[in-house]
Amino acid sequence: MCSVTRPYRRVLVKLSGEAFAAPDGYWLSAQILAELAADIAATAEAGTQLAIVIGGGNIIRGARMTQAGWIDRPTADSMGMLATVMNSLALETALNAAGVSARTMSAVSMPSICETYARQPALHYLDRGQVVVLAGGTGNPFFTTDTAAVLRAAELRCQAVLKATQVDGVYSADPKSNPGAVRYDRLTHDEAIQRDLKVMDTAAFALARESRLTVIVGSVHAPSSVRAILQGGAPSTVVAP
Numbered sequence: 001m002c003s004v005t006r007p008y009r010r011v012l013v014k015l016s017g018e019a020f021a022a023p024d025g026y027w028l029s030a031q032i033l034a035e036l037a038a039d040i041a042a043t044a045e046a047g048t049q050l051a052i053v054i055g056g057g058n059i060i061r062g063a064r065m066t067q068a069g070w071i072d073r074p075t076a077d078s079m080g081m082l083a084t085v086m087n088s089l090a091l092e093t094a095l096n097a098a099g100v101s102a103r104t105m106s107a108v109s110m111p112s113i114c115e116t117y118a119r120q121p122a123l124h125y126l127d128r129g130q131v132v133v134l135a136g137g138t139g140n141p142f143f144t145t146d147t148a149a150v151l152r153a154a155e156l157r158c159q160a161v162l163k164a165t166q167v168d169g170v171y172s173a174d175p176k177s178n179p180g181a182v183r184y185d186r187l188t189h190d191e192a193i194q195r196d197l198k199v200m201d202t203a204a205f206a207l208a209r210e211s212r213l214t215v216i217v218g219s220v221h222a223p224s225s226v227r228a229i230l231q232g233g234a235p236s237t238v239v240a241p
């Protein structure tokens with residue numbers, strides 16, 4: 001565990017969609033949502049500007065859905081992007097209830113539901129200390145919310161992407177299927193790509209490398225995970241140039 005304080009001014013947090021799911025398998029747990037919102041609210045109140053991207057893994061993953069053979073990938077991916085809008089609206093609601101002003105902006109235009117993503121207004125909201133919840137991924141099929149997270153982080157001049165996921169860092173192999181896998185404290189983007197470490201897709205790591213953007217991977221299940229990981233008080237892996 002790293003004890004060094006990491007004073008990031010603006011961070012994009014990529015939250016696992018799977019983390020929203022209730023223990024009984026229902027797609028959304030109000031209790032988990034409230035805990036995540038309290039953690040994000042405390043981080044924002046401590047002075048870190050936050051943009052959030054949420055996955056859709058608690059509802060749909062397009063590539064997996066396509067394997068069943070009855071639906072094409074672009075349609076399944078459109079459903080996946082819509083799933084991230086549902087998760088984003090849920091988080092926006094929970095953040096507002098936790099006392100933090102949050103706005104959902106979607107890459108897929110749906111003006112009767114939420115604002116359409118545009119860079120300048122998003123920067124303005126971040127400057128004002130509002131939490132910006134970025135829904136709809138990149139707005140394009142064949143991508144993931146990890147790529148969307150890195151893309152928006154680069155556009156919005158974030159200093160780091162925090163991927164808060166099911167595992168507490170990047171391992172030498174998937175720790176869920178390889179109990180002997182070893183967690184790295186630090187890696188370069190090149191090492192993550194060359195070793196084919198699948199905690200994020202290669203497109204996301206490649207864009208982070210090109211943008212010289214630090215990616216931090218930690219567990220969304222740690223207590224007050226976002227704040228703890230950003231402050232170096234919970235295990236994580238830092239992927240940096």
Ligand SMILES: Nc1ncnc2c1ncn2[C@@H]1O[C@H](COP(=O)(O)OP(=O)(O)OP(=O)(O)O)[C@@H](O)[C@H]1O
Pocket residue numbers: 015016017018019054055056057058145146164165166167169170171172173174175176197198199200
């Ligand atoms: N080398 C590795 N190190 C760490 N995790 C790995 C590695 N290879 C594969 N993984 C897996 O990657 C998963 C995280 O990526 P995944 O895209 O599934 O989650 P997510 O983006 O957090 O979820 P969601 O799609 O719900 O938003 C981990 O749960 C882990 O099992």
Ligand SMILES: O=c1ccn([C@@H]2O[C@H](COP(=O)(O)O)[C@@H](O)[C@H]2O)c(=O)[nH]1
Pocket residue numbers: 017054055056057060061062063076077078079080081083084136137138139140141142143144145146148
């Ligand atoms: O830019 C994007 C982002 C996401 N999708 C689709 O949504 C699901 C859910 O996102 P995850 O990153 O897997 O949690 C994804 O599987 C894609 O089907 C997309 O098409 N484009």
